[in-house]
Amino acid sequence: MQPETLEDEAERLDSASAATDLRHLFALPPGMTYLDGNSLGALPAHVPAVVQDAVRRQWGQDLISSWNEHGWWEAPTRVGERIAPLIGAAPGQVVVGDSTSVQLFQLARAAGALRPGSRVLLTDPGSFPTDLYVLGGVAQDLGWELVTADPDEVPSVLARRGDVGLVALSHVDFRTGRLWDLPRVTAAAHAAGALTLWDLSHSAGAVPIGLDENRVDLAVGCGYKYLNGGPGAPAFAYVAQRHQSGLAPAIRGWHGHREPFAMSAHYVPADGVGRARIGSPPLLSMLALEAALDVFDHVGIDAVRARSLSLTGFALRCAATLTPELRPVTPVEDARRGSQVSFAHPQAYGLVRALVARGVVGDYREPGLLRLGVAAPYLSHADLLGAFVQVRAVLDAGEQRPLDVDRLPVT
């Protein structure tokens, strides 16, 4: 019997997972294989009409009354409740608004105030830059030291020193796609008396997270990657119920006030997670995100994860067979892999550009990485095989030029 070809495997796996193929819900350009949903998620097909209604009817016709009539005022908590089940949070713990950077600042500062005797903020040196920058600023504000350690080493660092107040990590490494061990690290932090703050930007909407189950303290995440909320969609913040009454926001916005319309000169934070709100949220972007979350009415997060693992596992097999000169930096073990596959190659940047010209859109990340995001709801195994066939063709034709052009700013 002949070994199964990649073509046959793709067909078999696509048939087996046909129930979770939601490609028809998205408005993707014809002829493109979009592997950058970990940077900007694709447009769900029903979202333009929702945004148009928000602009023409809610803003244009109903104007200021929309704060009540169309629920603008409650949008940050309402959209938060839509995200909550995707990240394993019971109701009343998630709020949406501002950018991930601002949410991270706000929660990290508040965490510091909850651990007044501590002196160290522990993070990963490979975190997304904004996390390192923001956390560095927070550590300075708190008079703490910013210490970095590989997330796998965090438990031993915690065991060695007793002055860590906050462990702030990304759940998935944005370069390699490595999924860190959230349950183990969170438990170790708690054993050492520290709080945890997880950045879920590269896992929310792709990986079940179990925030409550693992007793995570605080979390933030991005609305425009696997949640498909649109460019610069507002971020979300999770504050575990038990920390809410003690949370002291550093940025004291009036939307987080207990009685915002009393217009009191005195700041009294709202009960509950609403105190993490700051100012007026960008509603057009917020309502686009809210509508985009409808995609998850059609598929549970566990099914998304199963599909994603099947896709990324297959992608790694395609690469091993078709493009062995690409060195995978993404773990092969399912339990350690997020929802992307990344490869080192000396001409990775030129490779990304040449692939874009062939309709395969991934992105480049320093240092020297080809990064392919795998948003499971709108990708198939056939798409991934097709992508690696194109990588092979680019390499065979030498279309990957050396780094001689301006870098693409992609986020």
Place this chain on the structure above:
Amino acid sequence: MQPETLEDEAERLDSASAATDLRHLFALPPGMTYLDGNSLGALPAHVPAVVQDAVRRQWGQDLISSWNEHGWWEAPTRVGERIAPLIGAAPGQVVVGDSTSVQLFQLARAAGALRPGSRVLLTDPGSFPTDLYVLGGVAQDLGWELVTADPDEVPSVLARRGDVGLVALSHVDFRTGRLWDLPRVTAAAHAAGALTLWDLSHSAGAVPIGLDENRVDLAVGCGYKYLNGGPGAPAFAYVAQRHQSGLAPAIRGWHGHREPFAMSAHYVPADGVGRARIGSPPLLSMLALEAALDVFDHVGIDAVRARSLSLTGFALRCAATLTPELRPVTPVEDARRGSQVSFAHPQAYGLVRALVARGVVGDYREPGLLRLGVAAPYLSHADLLGAFVQVRAVLDAGEQRPLDVDRLPVT
């Protein structure tokens, strides 16, 4: 000769100012007199198509490449340059993104770092609540005292004490519509060695501000009031050229990094005002604001101001004649008036509700104020006369009920 009636005066003034009537550029609901543009500006008629293009083509079809191809990356500074001439700023000093609260926090904190020997943050006890809350938090971060004084008294407070590091005030009082003396207060602050931070939320797009001319140090303002940027449109921040190289952002976002795509672990702020950027801005909201600013291609800010003063002055005369039981709290002198008229009345809340039912949309502000915003580009003298005829009718019919219903959340 008979005295001129209000009807005749409205007709005469509307004829005289016909060149600055831009009502045709807006998509206002038929039959409504909209006097809440100081809370949420009306929809410019061309904006829905721009937003739809941003959603369908830029996000949906061009996806991640839009960061380059459609200038998403440069949007914060590009839109800032559109706002600059409205507030009297030369190029290179304005950036757009985040909410006013976040921008205020970011600039107030940075101001504190620029005045390390100081001990007082001086503001107005009547400021918009979020300003008081945010500034209170900043003062706490800096270890300073938050001191409040009526803006007219600020120069004498400054002369009395030498430890004020920052004077942070709103240009226009959000309740009364009083326009504070920015040139005098700014000069007094500088004479005392303090910096100034002006919140222009209620003046940008309505009043010429002259930031450069008056050597203002820092300013923030709202995108969704007189700039008509849409619900929760991002805010703007102004940093005078001379302070940019010393500005140390408290929230160190990667969009403000000198080389964001180097993905360096080390934070080095960008040269210029770009360092005030934080994270990914909400692009749908940002692009709506950008398009809305086209309105100001049709009329200069000085002409908007002249029209606004004519309208608000006429509104005060209408009120004096038709509804003398309303007590105006807005100054009659042009030089002290922003672009709204506010009145105290014991049943102000019921009055606002009854007026809405009659198609006249203003808003209520504690304590006991009817607030009518006058966005000059889309309002006429006839509109204002019509509004006060309705106020008269409500009062005559006793339609203003006592405060017995939930308050409208309006921002």
